[in-house]
Amino acid sequence: MENLQSHGIHIPLFPIFLCLLQFSSFQFISLADDLPEKYFINCGSNANVNYTRRTFTGDTNTGYVTKGDHGSAATDRNQSVDGSSLYKTARIFKQQSWYEFEIDTSGPQLVRLHFLAFTSTTTDDLSTAIFDVSASEFLLLHNFTAKNNKSSPLIKEFFLSINFPKLRIHFTPQGSSFAFINAIEVFLSPTSFYNNGTTNSLSYPFLQTIYRVNVGGQAIKPDEDTVWRNWDQDDIYLSNPSNAKNSLFYSAKPNYVGNMSDFIAPDLVYQTAKVIDNNNSSESNNSNATWSFNVNKTASHVVRVHFCDTVSKSLDTVCFTLYINDNASLIVNSIDFVDQLAAPFFVDFSVEPDGSGILNVSIGTLSNSTDKRAYLNGLEILQVKEGFASVPVENNSKKINVAVIIGSVAGGLAVISILVIGFLFVLKRRKSKPVETYDGSPVPVFGAGSSHSRLTESTIHGSPVPDLHLGLKISFPEIQFATNNFDPRLLIGKGGFGSVYRGTLPNGKQVAVKRGARESGQGLPEFQTEIMVLSKIRHRHLVSLIGYCDERFEMILVYEYMEKGTLRDHLYNSNLPRLSWKQRLEICIGAANGLTYLHRGAAGGIIHRDVKSTNILLDQNLVAKVADFGLSKSGPQDETHVSTSVKGTLGYLDPEYFRCQQLTEKSDVYSFGVVLLEVLCARLPIDNSLPREQMNLVEWGLYCKKKGVLEEIIDPSLRGQIDSNSLRKFSDIAEKCLQEDGADRPTMSDVIWDLEYALQLQQTATRREPHEDTTTGSSALILPDVQRFPSLSTTTIDRDDILMFTNDFSSTTGDEIFSQLRVNDAR
Incomplete structure (x- = not known):
């Protein structure tokens, strides 16, 4: 096909x-042959206008007329536009205002906004207007001006996923300016x-x-x-x-x-x-x-x-x-x-x-x-589009209502009483449970969003989350401040889960803020899993979670910022310095240590399930850290497998897991084997631009190794660098990891030892006399292929776990582990 x-x-x-x-x-949703009948609004007028086979209803006498400041009607002084009178009137707003529409059917709404910057009879020159337009929580236009559209209308078209009974389109003037609109269309999207x-x-x-x-x-x-x-x-x-x-x-x-x-x-x-x-x-x-x-x-x-x-x-x-x-x-x-x-x-x-x-x-x-x-x-x-607007504060009442005031005071007293009772309850609990963490983050003041926590359903263990405060909650206003309200200029990556922004904390530390997309329910299990996994692990080779926010239906994760980006960046981006073979080996060893800790360390029995080169991040010293635990699975270490639906990334998926839907830690080992070949060859796991026999990196790499021509497909920038013994050892590790049967694959701790041995072979070759050739074709000293003793596996893990609580964190403050994620295809 x-x-x-x-x-x-x-x-x-x-x-x-x-x-x-x-x-x-x-x-x-397909509309078959039925044309939409609503909403078509002629703004700033009480007259209906027939235009392009539909009738635009004057907004003055309608139920969806502007709320808040009703604005003022404006008429084109010069009547400069030929044709329909649709563009000869406009509604002008001096303060934040909105239109409200009933949404009969949830789904993608097509929203069109019509602008023509005429000079009105009330002396307002519409070309000077600067304003924002938002619909529900979507920021449609920011600092918008129509100054270049005086002779022909400008139409802005959007598709919005709306699941609410009402859609409100807000117009917010910037500074001392004003906002305007000539016409609005809102209808359920047809078959787009x-x-x-x-x-x-x-x-x-x-x-x-x-x-x-x-x-x-x-x-x-x-x-x-x-x-x-x-x-x-x-x-x-x-x-x-x-x-x-x-x-x-x-x-x-x-x-x-x-x-x-x-x-x-x-x-x-x-x-x-x-x-x-x-x-x-x-x-x-x-x-x-x-x-x-x-x-x-x-x-x-x-x-x-x-x-x-x-x-x-x-x-x-x-x-x-x-x-x-x-x-x-x-x-x-x-x-x-x-x-x-x-x-x-x-x-x-x-x-x-x-x-x-x-x-x-x-x-x-x-x-x-x-x-x-x-x-x-x-x-x-x-x-x-990625911009989301804070829900504007809606104050429809312009008159002081005594009943409302009395009700508000009574309600306030009731709230205070509840808070006092709650405070006493917390004090009582603290006496019996002194380690309990209290979240004092304020409810955001940005208006109508719900502050109900989304993290109340299930964890990676399938049981309700017992306590997700964990000292990690960050309020939404704090995150807005850190990212300059999610400034697009601070966007450093995006993927299926959402967008990643660089942020700066009040103390000057940089962080990475991953904001989940606003699709209802989308990514919630991954969000919960990431928090539960990262909140209980700390390791030099695992990205640290700094905090999270689940207010106002937000799903936001805050990580330490990794200055050098992803491993994949350094393999494929020609604008970045090429990694040496020694650096690549050290990065692989670091990532393997992180995975070993997940599988067998203090974390215990966590399977990452999405090991790939974009989920291995590098700090300013090129220290590797494994990231993105949204697909992770947890279970007892003595459990042979976890039966689960197949998730992961094509090209890295364990074929045994794909066939049987039974997940084990050896699935991570297979994915890591793909990364090893990727590091060696600097090419994608699946590349359809290549001849059919070369498309799959695993198949092609193992074929070349079997034929003894593996050196022909390595990254050209590495030629002349790799000692033949180091290459042989490295390729043997990759081959072991990529065995069809998971039982034939090594553990990650075995992989660490073999990689360290490959690094030792490389360093031994490098320390030879300077004039000696160290290319893959050199006659390097052939060292024996030393077999690892089983006891060393436990030694490696214990040593690494000890390092986690000594060298890695003894002199590091909580703020200094605050920095992450510059990824182009982060989930």
Whole structure:
């Protein structure tokens, strides 16, 4: 079917997100052929306006009119906009105000905001307005101004996952400025981002439309689209116009099959295309057509690519390649998606940020294809938004109500009485239980969020959490202060669980703040597990948890900050100094010590379950620490296995665990073996850009070792560094870890000893005379392959446990273990 090829670290997730959808709570709903009827609001007017096949209702006489400050109506003094009067009125707010809408059906709501900065008859120049817009807890626009939109309207479109009976859209002026809005649309999203039987869209709670392009055709206006979308003409984004030509298909209607319909894209998108035709070309037939877009360089994006094969004479003849950012490619053949010609289909990609601020989409013909053509019909790019707004304080009452005052006083007295009783109860308990920790964190003053703790359900042991204060709770205001209210400029990583921000505590110490995504219930078990595991372990080679916050439905973890980022960063990022072989061995030894402590140390019987190069972090001295314990499992050390559903990361998964769903510590050993090969070869565990026999690093690495050509696939930057005996010992360790049968794999403490021996071999070779060659092909002194005595295993663990309470922490304050997580694909 499809052949996805990946290049680099940030891999679009089309072929593997099928496995991830089980974690998704953002389900999109098809509206079939029913057009939405509400809400369409004409702001600042009491008149209804017919515009693009729908009626916008004047907001003055409606039940969802603005709350708080009702604002003032404004009318365009110059009547400068031709066409509808929708943009000739606006609602102006001098203070924080909001619209309120009843939400009949929970799910993704499409919200469109219309702005036109005219000069009003009340002397307000709307182009000077600076304000924020939020919807529920989503921050839609920050420090927004429409000063460049005086002649044509600016429309901002968002998809929000709303599960509340009401949706409130707040307008908050900045400083002494004001806010305004011309029109608002709110309705349940139609068939955007849904499962149509061939592809599944990634689910996010908060998306903003950045680009929507009709490829090969004219711009499409809202009245030509089923749900009133704007589609740009593609030529302004096309980098090499001569490589592709417009193609028109004037059939009455595309052949919609399955769940496809014109709600996904209008007929006009599928009736036009850009086509590359190299059938009669004397060139090498590798010319591509590329569309380039400016995007937020720190944000993830969802790219939807639309196809409709109107160029083939029969099925299974035109086959070509689609590229996203040169990081991934997909072999496109319409027969893999639909069973007839002229039938629309689409493919979704999740594209991680690469720091360039440019997103490229390309198509190219295949030299081995019978029909050397390629086509593209449409493109949509949506930004995955991360901004969340504090719920504004809502004070609807403008009159002093005596009954309310009396009720408030009575209620206050009741609360004080309850607090006194509670205080006496706590004192009584403390006398009998002096070690109890009390959490004195204040309830945040930011308004209507719930401060109910989410950590009251279950732990990794499956029992209720007995006490999660643990001296680790941090209030939400403290975290907001540390991260400058989650300033996007402090974003240092993101993943399925949420985003990671660099933060600074009042004492100047840097921390890493991992904020869980706002999908209802998403990640809660991982959040609980991480706290329970990290709260009871301290080790030099395990990332320290500084604190957590579970207020207002937040899931926030605060870690020590790891200045050098992830191990993977240093293996693949060409902008970072290359790690020497000695450094790599020391990092592997450190990570193995951390895992050994989890398995057999004072922590006792914890299986990490997601060992990979992005979960091995490096501090400023390149000391390795294992991170991310959200998938960890705990159990008695004498238990042979834990039966559980399979979780982990493709490429690192233990095949025995995958087959039997029985988890043991040897599953971590297998994953660590993959990391060892990754360290040696500096390549991804799964790389679809390589020939089939080389795609899987484990299979290819073990094959090369068996053939005696392992040195040919090591990281080129290591050639000339590795002693042949050290390489032989290291590869033997990796091979042992990667045995199919878990019983044949070593323990992590055995792995430590073997790695230390490989390091000793390397150091012995390095201390030889300077003129001697130490490459893998040198005639190094062959040392015996010393077998480890069983008693040494216990010695290593005991020694490491002792170090944990002496060398690692004897001179370290609680604040000094405060720093972490600069990861690009943290969960």
